[in-house]
Amino acid sequence: MTTSTTSESSGAAPLLDLQALVVAVRRRRRFWCSLALLGLLVGAAVAVLLPPPPTAVTKVLVAHQEDQPNDPGTLIRTDVALLHTTRIAGKALESLGSPEKPEDFMRDYTGIGLTNNLLQITVTGDSDTEAVARAKALADAFVADHVRRIQAAANAEAKALLDQRDRIRDELAQVNKEIGEASPESGPKAAANLESLFARRAELTSRISDFDQRAAEARIGTPQLVAGTQIVDAPRAVRQSLPRTAATDAAIGLVLGLALGLALAAVGTVVADRPVLRREIAANLGASVIAELPRRAAGRWQGRRTRAARERLTTSLARTVRGSAEPVSLLELGCAPHASGIALDLARALAAEEPVVVVDGLPGPQLANRRPKPGDPAVVSGERAAAEPPQERRLGVGSVAPGTAWTDLQYLGTRTVLVVRAGHGSAAWLHTVARQLADQRIAVIGVVLIDPDPRDRTDGTLWDGPDTAPRARNERPARQNGTGRRRTERLPMWAARVPDSNEETR
Numbered sequence: 001m002t003t004s005t006t007s008e009s010s011g012a013a014p015l016l017d018l019q020a021l022v023v024a025v026r027r028r029r030r031f032w033c034s035l036a037l038l039g040l041l042v043g044a045a046v047a048v049l050l051p052p053p054p055t056a057v058t059k060v061l062v063a064h065q066e067d068q069p070n071d072p073g074t075l076i077r078t079d080v081a082l083l084h085t086t087r088i089a090g091k092a093l094e095s096l097g098s099p100e101k102p103e104d105f106m107r108d109y110t111g112i113g114l115t116n117n118l119l120q121i122t123v124t125g126d127s128d129t130e131a132v133a134r135a136k137a138l139a140d141a142f143v144a145d146h147v148r149r150i151q152a153a154a155n156a157e158a159k160a161l162l163d164q165r166d167r168i169r170d171e172l173a174q175v176n177k178e179i180g181e182a183s184p185e186s187g188p189k190a191a192a193n194l195e196s197l198f199a200r201r202a203e204l205t206s207r208i209s210d211f212d213q214r215a216a217e218a219r220i221g222t223p224q225l226v227a228g229t230q231i232v233d234a235p236r237a238v239r240q241s242l243p244r245t246a247a248t249d250a251a252i253g254l255v256l257g258l259a260l261g262l263a264l265a266a267v268g269t270v271v272a273d274r275p276v277l278r279r280e281i282a283a284n285l286g287a288s289v290i291a292e293l294p295r296r297a298a299g300r301w302q303g304r305r306t307r308a309a310r311e312r313l314t315t316s317l318a319r320t321v322r323g324s325a326e327p328v329s330l331l332e333l334g335c336a337p338h339a340s341g342i343a344l345d346l347a348r349a350l351a352a353e354e355p356v357v358v359v360d361g362l363p364g365p366q367l368a369n370r371r372p373k374p375g376d377p378a379v380v381s382g383e384r385a386a387a388e389p390p391q392e393r394r395l396g397v398g399s400v401a402p403g404t405a406w407t408d409l410q411y412l413g414t415r416t417v418l419v420v421r422a423g424h425g426s427a428a429w430l431h432t433v434a435r436q437l438a439d440q441r442i443a444v445i446g447v448v449l450i451d452p453d454p455r456d457r458t459d460g461t462l463w464d465g466p467d468t469a470p471r472a473r474n475e476r477p478a479r480q481n482g483t484g485r486r487r488t489e490r491l492p493m494w495a496a497r498v499p500d501s502n503e504e505t506r
Contacts, residue, residue, distance in 0.1 A: 016270070023276050023453045024269040025262065027423055032261025039257020043249035052245065053124045056131035058139045058235040060119045062146060063228030065153070067117070076113035083111040083121065083142055091141035096133060109138060118232075128237035135235035147226050154222040158215040165211035172204040275430065276423040276453055278460030284430035285418060286438075289460030290446030291316070293338065295421070310345065313448065317342070317417065318349040320445060321395070328445070329396030329413030332362070333433065334424030335450040336399065340367050342419060342448065343397040347377040354393055361398035361412050402429065406436045415443045421450040 025032075064075045082088065089102035098105075109123040121139055125131035179197045275281050278289045291313040294306055321328045330346075332339035343358055344367075350356045356377045360367040367379050377395075396412025398404070409416075416437070425433070437444060449460070 019458075020275070020277050020280060021266060021269055023456060024274070024423065025265045026455075027276060027453060028265040028269070032258060032265050035261030035264070036254050036258035039253035039255075039260070040250045041253070042257075043251070043253025044246045046253075047242070047246035047249040051242065052240055054126065054128045054131045055122060055124050055238040055240070056128070056135040056235050057120065057122050057233075057238055058135045058231060059114070059233035060121065060139050060142060061228065061230055061232045062117050062119050063225045064117070065150065065225055071116050073113060073116055076116050076119060079119055079142075079146070080111040080113055082145070083109075083119070083138075088138070088141050088145055091145065092134070092137040095137045095141065105134075109134070122238075123235075132235045132237055139231050139235065143229055143231065146229050150225045150229070151222055154218050158218045161211050161215040161218065165208050165215070168204050168208050168211065172201060172208065175201045175204060273427050274423045274425065275427055277456055277458045278422075278449055278452060279458035280427070281420060281422065281430065281449065282447065282460040282462055284427050284434065285420070285444065285447055286434045286462070287418065287444040287447050288462050289449050290417075292449045292452045295335075295338075295451035310342070313342065314345045314349050317346050321346065321350060321393075322353075324415055326415050327394050327396065327413040329359075329361075329398060329409070329416045330419055331398050331400045331409065331412075331416050332419045333400050334421035335419055336362055336364055338421075338450050339397055339399075339419040340370070343367075343395060344376065347395050350393060350395070351377050357392045357394055359394050359396040359412055361396055361408065363399055363401070363403070367397065400433045400436075404436075406440055409437070409442060410440055414441065415445055417445050417448060419448045419450060422452050 062076065062079055066075065084106055086102040086106070089105045093100055093102060093105055108125070109121060111122075112120050114120050119142075121135060121142070123131055123135040123138060125134050175197055179194070179201065275284055278292075282289050291309070293309055293313070317328075330339050330343050340362065347356045347358050358367065358377055358379045360379050360381050370379075372379075394413070398409055398412045400409075400418070418433070420430075434444075447460070
């Protein structure tokens with residue numbers, strides 16, 4: 001099968017591929033599911049090992065002189081802030097006879113405004129009885145402080161009004177004195193002056209009455225506010241349910257763990273830049289995806305489908321190897337066991353027609369430590385491959401993982417099939433593999449994708465463009481270099497080699 005890459009798209013690539021991100025995050029579901037499960041267990045353990053302290057709650061109705069229908073809650077927030085003061089906390093501790101510091105006591109209670117005039121106080125303690133006593137003392141201290149402030153404000157207002165009334169009375173007394181001292185002589189000027197004094201006296205008398213009435217109203221309004229500020233819900237202990245608390249904390253831990261796991265998986269995916277879609281893998285390697293195999297079979301039906309796909313892959317590769325005059329190799333990236341199994345299946349299929357030897361170039365013991373079955377082809381290492389008879393077909397198995405000796409890959413085969421696990425190698429390393437294979441004059445027949453995403457609908461085939469020129473018989477398909485331009489590669493002209501022995505000559 002011969003494929004080549006298409007020309008680069010004129011449009012700029014997106015900064016973040018959402019489809020690839022979703023697929024990569026979904027492939028890491030074990031990670032974020034584990035974090036979600038860990039969060040659930042931690043939440044349940046916290047509820048069991050660190051139970052909430054005994055708690056009491058009470059509600060206080062607070063009347064304000066400045067109450068308005070459109071009040072946004074400023075007054076009740078002010079009351080909540082006043083509740084968290086050392087003055088109120090100290091008064092509550094005095095009534096309890098506790099030597100505790102007000103600053104320490106303030107950490108044990110909270111206040112929240114339910115409405116513009118309803119304040120809820122929550123207090124904790126060492127026991128339910130202590131928590132209830134603390135809540136009652138704190139509510140009484142707050143009510144007393146609020147009433148005191150209301151009365152102080154009303155007294156201050158009434159005093160100011162009465163002081164103003166007294167000043168007007170002094171002025172009235174002066175006016176009355178001037179009227180009494182006025183001359184009884186009649187005349188236009190004296191009559192006008194006397195008339196103005198009488199008018200002034202009437203005005204001052206009216207103002208004095210007004211200030212008296214306002215001072216009385218200021219005092220009359222205070223009892224209503226005092227009576228309106230009261231405890232409407234007596235302090236009571238809050239019943240704690242361990243199963244409910246554990247379920248709530250476990251749900252919170254589950255949500256937090258899941259969110260953290262998804263966030264870490266997404267960030268790790270973006271940072272690692274490991275292609276998982278077949279179109280990305282094909283584009284980075286410069287070769288088409290010719291087959292896909294799951295990482296493992298989860299059930300009987302999937303096992304049948306996996307075996308059928310593997311048989312089709314073996315048949316296709318066997319047909320390609322038989323029609324190739326050059327040695328063919330399998331190079332793995334992140335899936336050495338799968339590459340070993342594919343190589344052995346391919347060797348068994350080829351052994352029915354001609355002698356086959358498998359050259360083991362893998363860094364691990366996947367092939368060296370296997371248990372051979374009857375009829376399996378011979379497996380030799382790279383050092384012993386030269387001693388094998390030349391009439392045997394060689395099938396090389398190697399690796400393109402980091403640390404590979406690139407110059408040794410030519411001895412495994414000048415044509416290769418890449419066996420790549422999706423999401424294993426980064427985009428930069430896939431580029432490196434394609435570049436190194438091109439430098440070694442190793443043609444890539446195709447890519448066998450291991451563990452593909454089942455929901456991946458992208459196309460992993462690279463098509464020849466319409467402007468592809470006919471190639472000579474000794475030319476390989478065009479490859480893309482790092483700049484995106486095509487370059488034609490000629491097959492290497494191997495130098496003649498002098499045989500070392502008569503046996504090799506035969």
